[in-house]
Amino acid sequence: MSMIERFLYWTAIVVLIIALVGIKGNISKLEQQVSQASAQVEE
Amino acid sequence: MNPKIERAIYIGIILVLAVLVLSFGKKQIELQESxxxxxxxxxxxxxxxxxxxxxxxxxxxEPTEEEEDEAEDYDFYTLAHIPGAIPMPDCDESKTPKEALDHINYYLPTVIISKHGDPKIFQKCAKKFKIVQNVKGGMEAWLDAGYPTEEDEYTPPAAGGGGGCL
Structure with missing residues (x-):
């Protein structure tokens, strides 16, 4: 396997990990907003 | 290491990560919609x-004759509504005008407009519609923002169901 091919695989892996971390951050923010909204409903 | 095995390992890692990104993305969209x-x-x-x-x-x-004088525009559908909005008072089919009832589609993405974005009535509607979102502040916020409205009774669209065209 050439160095270029290896580099491309690693680039794809790093991009996917960054996307995953970003989406996970968004999800936790949204979960907080949803729990705040449902708390307002209970009030 | 055998290049074929190394390649298979890389592709495997990428596939697992891609599946995770897709499932988290789907969850993010569901949360945004709620x-x-x-x-x-x-x-x-x-x-x-x-x-x-x-x-x-x-x-x-619509207001009764007694209610008409004191009613605010955001209190009743016939006084002011978003163009294309379908009336369904209290999210109850029995109170819905007959011509509007035929145009309600329970499977279309739906937004619920109440006086002030009341979460309780939204919860009631959420059980009936498949994809549904509330509007924060309701009709009062829409009027305060100065967005277009229509008056009078519900007029069914010429073709198709639902949809709010501005």
Missing amino acids: LPLTVDQLYKKLQNPKINLQIIDVRPY
Whole structure:
């Protein structure tokens, strides 16, 4: 396997990990907003 | 290491990560849809012809003669409503005008308009519609923002069901 091919695989892996971390951050923010909204409903 | 095995390992890692990104992305979209829309977001969505959105107005349909003098525009559907909104008072089919009942589609993406974005009536509607979002501040916020409205009784669209065209 050439160095270029290896580099491309690693680039794809790093991009996917960054996307995953970003989406996970968004999800936790949204979960907080949803729990705040449902708390307002209970009030 | 054998190049074939190394390649298979890389592809395996990428596939696992891609599946995780897709499933988290789906969860993110579901969460976004469960949060209330602001009137600005709703206005932008309605301006986009690619978005097929049904607006269900759950406020009382029309005031009685006694109520008419004191009623605010956001209190009743016939006094002011978002263009294309379908009346469904209290999210109850028995209170819905007959001509509107035929145009309600329970499977279309739907936004619920109440007087002030009341979460309780939204919860009631959420059980009936498949994809549904509340509007924060309701009709009062829409009127305060100065977005377009229509008056008078519900007029069914010429063709198709639902949709709020501005």
